[in-house]
Amino acid sequence: MTPGQALTQTRQELRLPSFRTAMVAGSSERIQRALTEFAAACGCTYACRYQSRELLEAELSGAEFQLTVQARSIPADGSGTLALPAEDAMQSEVVITGTPLDGRSVEGVLDDVVKFLHREASAYTEDDLDQIVENMPLLKRYAQPDAAWNSWALIFRDHYVENSVGFLLACERAGLAPEWIYALSKGDRTAHRERVHATFLERGYRSAVLDNSVIDGTAGESMQQQALLVGAEVNAFIRLAHQAGRRVLVIDDGGLIAQGRATGGTGWERIDGAIELTVSGLRRISRTNVEVPVVNMARSQLKTHIAYAEIADSCLRRVRSLLHGQKFIGRRAVCLGFGTLGARIARGLRASGVRAVVVDTDPLALIRAAEEGFETARGLRAALEREAPFLITGSTGAQAVTPEDLTSLPNGVFLAGFATKDFSLFSLNTEDLPARKIAETGTEYVLPHGGSVILLGDGRSLNLYEAEGIPNQGYDAYRAGTYLVATAMCRTAKDLPPGVHLQAADQIIEDAGLFDAYYDTYIATDTTDRCGVMSLGADYV
Known part of the structure; x- marks a missing residue:
């Protein structure tokens, strides 16, 4: 018996309550919404004893347990985001105390509540999302409503980090409906991957993992099986988009394209255009017969x-x-x-x-x-x-x-x-x-x-590894460039011949004036037109 198991047994024998703690982004109102959803999902009863913006006390009751939930909202410390927290940003300390009924253990249900809170209440708050957008000023400036996005669906495979959130928010601002976004994580253990995943789901995207090890051929059997399931879901997404009269754009590191989605390969639904982000992806593509236009960002001047x-x-x-x-x-x-x-x-x-x-x-x-x-x-x-x-x-x-x-x-x-x-x-x-x-x-x-x-x-x-990698401002220009290329693809993909286009990205980025905008925003010493980060002139749109 482990020390933890012995402690649990002692608590049960003495009928002492068990407890769990959690730290969740947002105010007590967010905790209440999550607890209400938990009660509905598991068939128990939720009752709120007291609630204000700062405090919450509630009960969860089932046939075999009774839980008391106490939450206190405090100023956010910024540990869950890259940016400094907004002045009124909040996070909540949660204590969940469980009393068993009929001598039965409540350890399992306590764990379930904590997992549910972390999953359902871990998405970035609106304050967090505002901070991400503001810390990517180039992307914010370029991502304006554009009718070119209205007839497309997007499959986006990249690391689950904040700048990926910023990029997909930009696609939404351009006019891409959330239900037509499928985000795929590359499987790295980024620091805020669970928050990113929860945010994508909350916004109505599809979100899953297609691990790099599957693409590299180093995955174990369970990972390969998961990849097959994800592949089937991606196929279904592409079919639905085509049935709805939408074309499908992939922003990728070569994983999906190499599987045959750009070649009409057996078993794979064909996409309509792609943007390749990495050199390794380009190497994989070179071994396939690409039948759709693929724009190369991997060897662009920007990258x-x-x-x-x-x-x-x-x-x-x-x-x-x-x-x-x-x-x-x-x-x-x-x-x-x-x-x-x-x-x-x-x-x-x-x-x-x-x-x-x-x-x-x-x-x-x-x-x-x-x-x-x-x-x-x-x-x-x-x-x-x-x-x-x-x-x-x-x-x-x-x-x-x-x-x-x-x-x-x-x-x-x-x-x-x-x-x-x-x-x-x-x-x-x-x-x-x-x-x-x-x-x-x-x-x-x-x-x-x-x-x-x-x-x-x-x-x-x-x-x-357990980090965010690049600061949002550090990847602002690259995400803005990728957005510009994606928008151009939405406008002109039908006119581009199949194959990899090596110079197209450089021309699109140059025509948009992105390098001038980058210099003026982050490097120039003239502060006459700045407020925190310089606003960009109309010439850069």
Whole structure:
């Protein structure tokens, strides 16, 4: 018997009440709505004893239990959002006390109430949503009512973070009805993923998970089965849209397109246009016969020169936050990959005093790294023969550590992956290494020759592990650019030939004046037309 089970048994024997606590966004009014819904769902009785904006006391009664719910609303501390809370934003402390009837346990129903509160009352409040919109001023300015959206449905697959909420709110403002939005999470453990999911459902979107591991071919059986169910739901959504006379646009990282939705593949409903966000997605698309127009955002000037800098910054900040007790200055790190992201990570580490060694299979990348002053190696083992790093970063998008590399890894080294596959040997534990979870940090794996390594996070994009990744303002321009391209697709998709369009995004963004708007909003020193964040002129619309 565990200590928790023993405590529960003692409480039952002494007939002491059990209790649970919860912290929920919003005022007591929101708690009451959720409790009313819970009572209706489980067939029990809800009775409110007292309620004001700040306080709530209520009862939930069933045949086998009686619960007392007390809630107190206090000023929001901002822990559930990126922005500073609005002046009158509230959150509620909730205590639920349970008394069993006929000696039966109430532990299960207490847990059920807490889960229900977290699910039903965790959506962003209107104050929260206003803050998200205000902190993405470029997106706010460009997203105006546009009839081009009226005849479309949208499937949006990306990380469940606040800037994704901001983007879909922008689509709503443009005229896209909420019931024609299907949001899909890529499965990363982002800090506010449950709040994002709850918000999408509350607004009337469909929301589900299509995990990256399914796309990469590393998913287990249960994840694959879930993906099949989601795929069937996506098919049904596309059919419904077409039956309603709507066309379907996908904003994606390659997962849906690679499945055959842009090719009319067997078993998949065909979409009408797509926007590709990632290089890995482009690689997947290149292996298919695309029969609809696909606009490339992955290699756009906007992503290359602005978005990747923000992504790299978020990666480095997350490493430092997880390794806050480690010395960085003067120590060695090995950086696997010197592409668009990997090069920025290597430069960022060097700027903070780390002596970085670059590993890449592309000789041109090694030449670039060497001519920037980095030490280089063609492979990980070659680098480890010379150095004993305290940190290895991975941004290759391919398996970067093989079983043959295990004997070369130094004891105690930290592994920081910024793509799903780089350290999949550990995250999937394909070698059955003894493992130990380290709370809020990652997993320690014992190596065959002795010693151990520590995989930070869950082996996926570390900047998104229990974090929001990029600040909303940091991704404002990229989301605004994606919105502009999506709007143009809604207007012109029928006139675009099938295939991947590499230059279209750059032209659309240039014509809209987004880079001028970005400079004037975030960089220019002239504050004469600013109020917090500069309002944009009509020329940028």
